[in-house]
Amino acid sequence: MAGGRMYTxxxxxxxxxxxxxxxxxxxxxxxxxxxxxxSFLSGPSPSPSPFLGSRSMxxxxxxxxxxxSNRPFFRPFDHDENGDDDFDEYFHQPEKKRRLTxxxxxxxxxxxxxxxxxxxxxKIQLAKDLGLQPRQVAIWFQxxxxxxxxxxxxxxxxxxxxxxxxxxxxxxxxxxxxxKLKAEVLLLTDKLQLKEKEDKNTELCAVKNTxxxxxxxxxxxxxxSEGEVSKVSIVACKQEDISSAKSDIFDSDSPHYTDGxxxxxLEAGDSSYVFEPDQSDLSQDEDDNLSKNVxxxxxxxxxxxxxxxxxxxxxxxxxxxPIEDHAFWSWSY
DNA sequence: TTGTGTTTTATTGCCTCC
DNA sequence: GGAGGCAATAAAACACAA
Numbered sequence: 001m002a003g004g005r006m007y008t009x010x011x012x013x014x015x016x017x018x019x020x021x022x023x024x025x026x027x028x029x030x031x032x033x034x035x036x037x038x039s040f041l042s043g044p045s046p047s048p049s050p051f052l053g054s055r056s057m058x059x060x061x062x063x064x065x066x067x068x069s070n071r072p073f074f075r076p077f078d079h080d081e082n083g084d085d086d087f088d089e090y091f092h093q094p095e096k097k098r099r100l101t102x103x104x105x106x107x108x109x110x111x112x113x114x115x116x117x118x119x120x121x122x123k124i125q126l127a128k129d130l131g132l133q134p135r136q137v138a139i140w141f142q143x144x145x146x147x148x149x150x151x152x153x154x155x156x157x158x159x160x161x162x163x164x165x166x167x168x169x170x171x172x173x174x175x176x177x178x179x180k181l182k183a184e185v186l187l188l189t190d191k192l193q194l195k196e197k198e199d200k201n202t203e204l205c206a207v208k209n210t211x212x213x214x215x216x217x218x219x220x221x222x223x224x225s226e227g228e229v230s231k232v233s234i235v236a237c238k239q240e241d242i243s244s245a246k247s248d249i250f251d252s253d254s255p256h257y258t259d260g261x262x263x264x265x266l267e268a269g270d271s272s273y274v275f276e277p278d279q280s281d282l283s284q285d286e287d288d289n290l291s292k293n294v295x296x297x298x299x300x301x302x303x304x305x306x307x308x309x310x311x312x313x314x315x316x317x318x319x320x321x322p323i324e325d326h327a328f329w330s331w332s333y
Numbered sequence: 334t335t336g337t338g339t340t341t342t343a344t345t346g347c348c349t350c351c
Numbered sequence: 352g353g354a355g356g357c358a359a360t361a362a363a364a365c366a367c368a369a
Contacts, residue, residue, distance in 0.1 A: 096364085097342050097362070099342070120355095138355085139343060142355095143341070147340095
């Protein structure tokens with residue numbers, strides 16, 4: 001026996017002298033261990049012969065008090081019709097597990113609700129009240145606690161699952177919102193980009209018209225030939241475009257535009273600005289629009305040559321968000 | 334009636350506490 | 352070292368469909 005534990009389930013002895021306990025099994029039972037519970041050892045046993053534990057002691061007084069019936073605590077008798085024959089046969093059987101009656105279980109359940117742990121005094125009292133062995137009461141509480149724990153785990157699991165489902169739904173909603181907002185920002189970015197290009201074109205045309213009406217006061221490059229002047233103008237326009245586009249790239253931080261400008265630069269044969277190639281989902285239409293806007297006619301623009309292309313990106317295309325808000329693009333759970 | 338799955342009662346071994 | 356709790360498990364009792 002582990003830990004020096006002594007089990008009382010198969011045999012018990014003695015009786016509660018305060019009641020008219022009848023030691024039924026003492027008449028014919030046999031057992032292999034000694035009675036152990038002190039409360040049941042206190043009284044002199046009416047018979048030296050041992051008896052079966054689980055059905056060893058039945059207080060008929062208790063039974064009568066509880067139900068007014070002869071054998072209310074023994075389920076096998078609940079649906080017996082043969083009376084004494086079965087009763088006799090029942091106690092002639094080799095030891096079998098027997099379920100507690102409904103009344104006993106109900107009593108124990110009520111007791112369990114009050115307190116799910118069992119102090120020795122309470123155990124003995126319950127055993128007396130129910131006509132059971134204290135050990136049986138202890139086992140019942142033990143098993144009841146195990147069942148309660150299992151149920152509790154199931155409840156906790158259910159609560160956790162509901163919580164998870166709620167969170168998942170929220171997450172999905174937020175993800176949808178995020179995608180929606182992202183698409184909206186891209187759309188607005190496109191519009192803003194187009195508007196800026198259009199404005200720039202208008203401005204350039206106006207300046208060109210002004211210049212073409214006035215006689216050239218000074219050549220752009222005094223030593224430059226006509227072909228060189230043309231070349232310089234191309235570079236000027238290109239650089240202006242690059243500057244503008246570059247600014248847009250930094251401002252929007254969008255792969256969309258990075259790709260568009262990059263391809264434009266490559267078309268222009270200018271490799272001075274090398275941007276990381278990106279996987280853009282830019283549509284063909286958008287790409288065309290961008291190309292049209294970026295590739296401007298080679299107007300001569302002396303002032304544009306002086307432009308500082310290393311300027312940090314302007315914040316003109318931040319869409320009202322601070323720069324750090326661009327973390328939006330990489331925002332995720 | 335029987336096979337099968339579930340529930341209940343009881344045992345065993347291990348662990349902690351006093 | 353004994354008492355008692357717990358997890359794992361055995362086994363009887365029970366429920367129920369085929």
